[in-house]
Amino acid sequence: MALGNKGFAGLVIGGGEGAPETRRPPRTGFLGARENRLAELSSGAMMTRVHEAVDPDTCRIWQGHNRDYEALNEQACSDLIDSLRAQGRQEVPAIVRRVTGDPKIRFEVICGARRHWSVSWLRRHHFPDFKFIVEPRELTDEEAFCLADLENRSRKDLSDYERATDYARAVERYYDGSQQRMAERLQVTKSWLSRYLELAKLPPEVLACFGSPHVIGITHAASLAPRLSHPRDRAQLMEAAAELAAEQMARKERGGTPLAPAQVVSRLLAAKPDPLAKAPPAEKIVDEEGRVILTARWDSRSGLLVAIPKTRLKDAAIVGMALDRYLSGLGATDDKRTEDVRTPKPRPGKRVQKAGGPR
Structure with missing residues (x-):
């Protein structure tokens, strides 16, 4: 029997130590729920919040x-x-x-x-x-x-754009511009975070090409970033962006549908840079004796490249004058740019020598 022999004997003699204790029914409803919640709170299994x-x-x-x-x-x-x-x-x-x-x-x-x-x-x-x-x-x-x-x-x-602008603000406000610190705090990879920060850096002229900034994804920004990072490519792309933004505005005014983000990116990337645009010729700058002071060349990817012969490193003042003259003459005519860096003016045939056109 479920009660066992002692339990059964207790029932026969009317009580005693062998009598089973009467079991109370479990609490239900409000009281039961309250007891369960209090037990969970006391054990740390549940946290309470004030709403x-x-x-x-x-x-x-x-x-x-x-x-x-x-x-x-x-x-x-x-x-x-x-x-x-x-x-x-x-x-x-x-x-x-x-x-x-x-x-x-x-x-x-x-x-x-x-x-x-x-x-x-x-x-x-x-x-x-x-x-x-x-x-x-x-x-x-x-x-x-x-x-x-x-x-x-x-x-x-x-949207990706909302996340990107939020991350761009946060990296400066809370992490002193350190992407590494921010990535560690958010428990994401630095490359993952960099893709959003690239999107946040898109210039307003490029953003205006899209129907709304909220349709721009991080993949679109990743496609445009290499072209925007180089001066001549950027200039050509920005010209294309101005034309495309005007076209999108006209579509909107007519009640038409704006170009899809993928179409916008394709149109911007199709803009080819002019290899001769604003690219000064490579030059060798020489002194009165015809010895090379420095060689300057403009590279479409890296920018201005300057090479100084080892033998001229000790002539810091002369090299500095030559570089200043070259930089100040980038926007000038060839006649102004080819003046010698020393005074008085050099003898005929000892002016700046061209080393070839742009690459």
Whole structure:
């Protein structure tokens, strides 16, 4: 029997030590849930957070937030608006910091700009009592940046451009310009971070070629970066960008569809640099005796290349004068550029000798 012999004997004689203890039924409902929660909190298996339901007008977006709040609209937030309306409440709280010194603003939003925008929209459209649920935290700016990045890194509704501009601000504000330190803090590779920083460096003229900066991906920036890093290639690409931006504006004014990002990149890369544009000829600069002081050559990839013979390294003053004269004459005519670097003027035949055209 389940009670055993001693238990059975106890029942027969009406009690005693062998009588089984009456088992109480388990707690259910509110009391059971309360006991379970208290046990989890005491064991450290659960952490409690304080949430507050507030008016979104008492919150502002943190200036370091990684989302472009001004770009949000009903279409961009339609999925979240529908979810909030169906649930009748906001399920996931926004992370905020308390604000002091401003009687109208209580919090600034660290994570949850779309939630803030959507709740604000619902309050203006037939749901005036809808509350914005927030979770206040105490965070430094750098901690707030890391938290926002961690929450939004996997979100598809955050554009590459928004991430790129956020990283570009953060690397200067929090990491003294060190990409290595920032990559270690975010636990990403330096090359991964560099691709976003390249996107953030695209000049405004290039950004204007796209229908919106938010459609530009890191792969587009990676394709354009090599051409933008060299002076002559960059000049030609910027000319093409100006024409393309005007074309995109005309399309927009006519109500047409802008060119896709891949088409824009293809058009910009198709712009070929002029090999003779602004490329001064290579030159040997000599002294009165015809001895070479230095050789200067303009390279389309590396820029200005200067070679100084070992025998002239001791003539620092003369070499410096020759280099100054060459640099000041880059935009001048050949006659001005070929004057000798010493005074009085050299004898005939001892002026700067051409070493060939540009390569």
